[in-house]
Amino acid sequence: MSTELRIRNESAATAEADAIIVGLLPAPEGSDNPVLAAGAEDIDAAFPGGLVAELALLGATGKAEEVVKLVARGAVAATIVVAVGLGKPDADGTSGPEQVRRASGAAARALAGTAHAVSTLGRIDLPAAAEGTLLGAYEFTRYKGSDAGRNGKKPVARVDLLTAAGADDAAQQEQLRRAVAVADAVRTARDLVNTPPNELYPASFAERARTLGEAVGLQVEVLDEDALAEGGYGGLLGVGQGSSRKPRLVRLRWSGGDSPRATVALVGKGVTFDTGGISIKPAANMDQMTSDMSGAAAVVATTVLAAQLELPVAVTATVPMAENMPSDTAYRPGDVLRMYGGKTVEVLNTDAEGRLILADAIVRAVQDSPDYLIETSTLTGAQLVALGTRTAGVMGSDEFRDRVAGHAQATGEGGWPMPLPEHLRPELDSRIADIANVTASRFGGMLAAGVFLSEFVGEGLSWAHIDIAGPAFNSGSPWGYTGKGGTGVPVRTLWAVLSDIAENG
Incomplete structure (x- = not known):
């Protein structure tokens, strides 16, 4: 209701x-x-x-x-x-x-x-x-x-x-229409995050994304496990191979109308449930891992919103979806995965799975030659250690990172610009592959994850990574306009950035 x-x-x-x-x-x-x-x-x-x-x-x-x-x-x-x-x-x-x-x-x-x-x-x-x-x-x-x-x-x-007395009624009705559309997009993301994982798994999530997209005229493409294997999406296939519910890659495209101001790629992590795989998580609070697809939910909802409000920006969402489970078919620590685009990754921890599926999706998104790329994900527990439950960590190319973080703060969703230190890259060196998925250190985990993702972003592209591990799900008491469960973060940040690009390029 x-x-x-x-x-x-x-x-x-x-x-x-x-x-x-x-x-x-x-x-x-x-x-x-x-x-x-x-x-x-x-x-x-x-x-x-x-x-x-x-x-x-x-x-x-x-x-x-x-x-x-x-x-x-x-x-x-x-x-x-x-x-x-x-x-x-x-x-x-x-x-x-x-x-x-x-x-x-x-x-x-x-x-x-x-x-x-x-x-x-x-x-x-x-x-x-x-x-x-x-x-x-x-x-x-x-x-x-x-x-x-x-x-x-x-x-x-x-x-x-x-x-206010004397206000322009038509202008205020338009303000209300747009505000309601934005709030509905947040509510859509919340609904997706709050849906239990026995009902929201890669195939069903993909179909819900298709339904939402087609309802507003988006171009929709869904790759199943066979198409993923044919395309060489090794990260997504590797993470999803331990589950009987096979992975999907969803692509939603809004044209931006007749004269789009710019092209933007959105990428969101869609792990519909994360046990940690062979590197299994503690049982306490594992139920909250139903929220590990919050980035994907936000990206889907925002792309639909862009079409609803006819934003003059071409937006393409690339959304990898997988379930990370332990089984006799699960990927293992020590495995080497060949990612989409050919780069190889040594898996040292199967609970660092989000960056593996995102790497595939980022490379695919970059092939479209966007002007900007924004990726968002519940990526690291280190984000909570560094910034708490309400402030996302924002990394990427310096100027665009700061622009995104500014909008996160202005919308009230919270975001803080963080660095991508060059000295962390050697810590991701692998003995047998191009790169490892984690470092050997327990320090700087949020930043190391960002450095890993940066390896798959095209050179010179303005991009931002938003780690929403804390802000995406409220396990505490309600506050303000945020109830318990999925929050819908960062839909309003993404919308604010897209609106800024529509106005200023």
Whole structure:
């Protein structure tokens, strides 16, 4: 069940609904009370003595994502007022898009079970309020007996976003349309990540990608195990040979319309379940390895989004899909794989499988001579050690790496530029092959994985690798617009980069 969004332009005080959402800012220096955010002045005036004074009595502080509910008692048309904290404002006293996004998500989560709410946060930033609301209300209920989600309650059914007086209605409707499309793409990626691995495996994932792609007119190509063998995709075949569910390579292409500004290759890791293979993982938390295809989910969803919104950039997604299992047919430490394009790799650890299937896909993507290449993957546990669960590591060619990391930060998905140290390359030298898939050191694992991937990228190509091992899956408590499970990261980063390329080349 998806929350319905609408735009309304009327007084917040007279808007009839079960709840009205207002933003709250922390108390400025020298004051004890929080401050009501812009867009809710008429609600404040409707309460004798002011709304803020009553919220302060209930303990409201305006800190980020704090939710305080107040029964309206007839002061306004809505039954309750829901005050949500925006956190500390910028120097000019305004709240940025991510603050609005997270506050809207927190409010949507708090309003589970509500039929109809109205939000004043759209008056601050309409697209951010729309995205945050839809993502905060997201629930994955496909395998439950009903569509009731957290605490047995359905997501808020409808939210009306109030807009500023005198705003261009057509322009705001277009802003809403695009924001809803972006949020739906994130929700699609989340659905794919949250689907259990007994139902989402290479063949079924490929078919879901085909269905999504063909629905928006993408060119779709799916290579099965026979076609992969004929094409020489040794990395993908090697990783997938231990499973009865054979690997696939999916190619989705959006033309970019009549006059595309540039061509972009997207590559995403699609390991539908990762046991580690012969180098098997510990049993604890292995269930979370259903998320090892998060990069692939993001790339598929973003390419579909580019077609939906007719982005003037040609986008081709190359998505390798495999299941990494231990069996009598599994690849082994010590094996040498001949990758697509001919380079040989000595396998020292079968749990470093993602870089093997990505190497095949990157070489294939580079053959299309794109202007840019972006690859994303839940690649290394070392990313979590270095940057934690919410900040992706971004590597690649310096200028484009920084450009991608900047968009990751601006969207709120989080990303930090990381180096590809030349001194790590000799540590990947193999005794018997062109390169080994891991180093002998436990240090710098995220960077070494990036260095490995760089060996398969065409010289001079602007490219970026986004390691989302932590940000792709939330195993902790919900926060902002992020619930438990698949997060959909980095769909919004990829979309922001593509939109930037469409505008600036």
